[in-house]
Amino acid sequence: MASDYTKAPGKPDRIVVALGGNALGDNPSEQMERIDVAAPALLGLIELGNEIVITHGNGPQVGMIQKSFATANDINREIPAMDLPECGAMSQGYIGYHLQKGLGNEIRRQGKPWHVATIVTEVEVDKNDPAFENPTKPIGQFLTKEQADAQKAENPTWQFMEDSGRGYRRVVASPAPKSIVEIGSIRHLLDEEYIVIACGGGGIPVYEQDNALVGVGAVIDKDLAGELLAEDCDAEKLILLTAVDHVAINFGKPDQQDLEDITVEEAEKYLAEGQFGKGSMEPKVKAAVKFAKSRPGRVAIIGSLEKAPEAMKGTSGTRIHM
Numbered sequence: 515m516a517s518d519y520t521k522a523p524g525k526p527d528r529i530v531v532a533l534g535g536n537a538l539g540d541n542p543s544e545q546m547e548r549i550d551v552a553a554p555a556l557l558g559l560i561e562l563g564n565e566i567v568i569t570h571g572n573g574p575q576v577g578m579i580q581k582s583f584a585t586a587n588d589i590n591r592e593i594p595a596m597d598l599p600e601c602g603a604m605s606q607g608y609i610g611y612h613l614q615k616g617l618g619n620e621i622r623r624q625g626k627p628w629h630v631a632t633i634v635t636e637v638e639v640d641k642n643d644p645a646f647e648n649p650t651k652p653i654g655q656f657l658t659k660e661q662a663d664a665q666k667a668e669n670p671t672w673q674f675m676e677d678s679g680r681g682y683r684r685v686v687a688s689p690a691p692k693s694i695v696e697i698g699s700i701r702h703l704l705d706e707e708y709i710v711i712a713c714g715g716g717g718i719p720v721y722e723q724d725n726a727l728v729g730v731g732a733v734i735d736k737d738l739a740g741e742l743l744a745e746d747c748d749a750e751k752l753i754l755l756t757a758v759d760h761v762a763i764n765f766g767k768p769d770q771q772d773l774e775d776i777t778v779e780e781a782e783k784y785l786a787e788g789q790f791g792k793g794s795m796e797p798k799v800k801a802a803v804k805f806a807k808s809r810p811g812r813v814a815i816i817g818s819l820e821k822a823p824e825a826m827k828g829t830s831g832t833r834i835h836m
């Protein structure tokens with residue numbers, strides 16, 4: 515539930531930019547390279563008079579981290595297996611570090627007085643969310659059917675599913691984000707003009723029990739958490755950057771049609787037709803629709819990390835508005 519915070523009068527527009535976990539590549543060097551390429555465009559938004567809040571996915575990364583611990587534990591029982599909330603926290607640190615470094619280096623190159631801070635963020639979920647019974651969030655690498663079967667044999671509780679025609683991936687529960695635990699710190703840093711990186715990987719899922727927060731084994735969708743973050747920070751724009759230039763209808767078919775500018779009504783019609791991949795493009799479009807509907811004038815853009823500057827200028831990507 516978004517709260518009723520409004521930023522101080524006279525403050526610049528705020529833009530929440532969400533970077534897709536898959537768009538960040540498959541390994542540390544690819545991730546650093548892609549962040550270095552995107553950094554000037556992200557900082558360009560500040561140059562244009564905006565404040566920026568950055569969030570990011572962690573699907574490939576959180577799966578890789580948990581798989582590494584599981585494999586190490588198979589070989590040497592002294593190395594602990596690692597639960598998903600801890601793996602989510604590690605992914606926030608790992609990706610947050612690369613973002614801080616990439617943006618920080620570009621800030622130094624440009625000689626700007628800006629500062630970047632990453633917040634390890636917990637996000638509250640409902641422990642009775644039906645999503646816990648129906649895992650839909652793809653994590654880890656893309657696998658062949660044989661590789662997925664082999665991982666299943668090693669880890670019998672893990673579940674696997676085909677992901678948007680790109681191969682098989684492990685899937686985990688993805689409950690809806692309800693509230694951002696560290697929102698006060700995030701707003702405080704924004705009000706002090708920091709570039710804030712928060713809610714990485716959708717935030718570490720927690721629920722309240724006996725007046726304490728308890729981590730739970732799930733991965734929240736970062737587009738839905740990014741939407742909540744955007745409302746909670748009183749943002750005007752939400753930009754979701756992924757690996758495709760546009761949202762499409764009839765995706766992957768000979769009559770695929772890329773969408774450039776659509777209303778919420780059109781987006782809802784396409785959602786009802788099932789035009790968007792579950793666990794991939796569908797949550798992005800849902801997040802965009804929720805944001806555009808939350809207050810008149812709010813706009814969401816879905817585009818590619820590669821063409822981030824064009825998506826931000828409106829010459830690439832799909833714009834969703836009322």
Ligand SMILES: Nc1ncnc2c1ncn2[C@@H]1O[C@H](COP(=O)(O)OP(=O)(O)O)[C@@H](O)[C@H]1O
Binds near residue numbers: 756757760762765791
């Ligand atoms: N209708 C669609 N239009 C565009 N892309 C789609 C569509 N349906 C599924 N996709 C797939 O969704 C992917 C984006 O989701 P995902 O890879 O989960 O994003 P992220 O970059 O946030 O990790 C695209 O790269 C594309 O392969």
Ligand SMILES: NC(=O)OP(=O)(O)O
Binds near residue numbers: 733
């Ligand atoms: N947590 C999350 O939504 O990650 P991806 O963007 O990698 O799917």
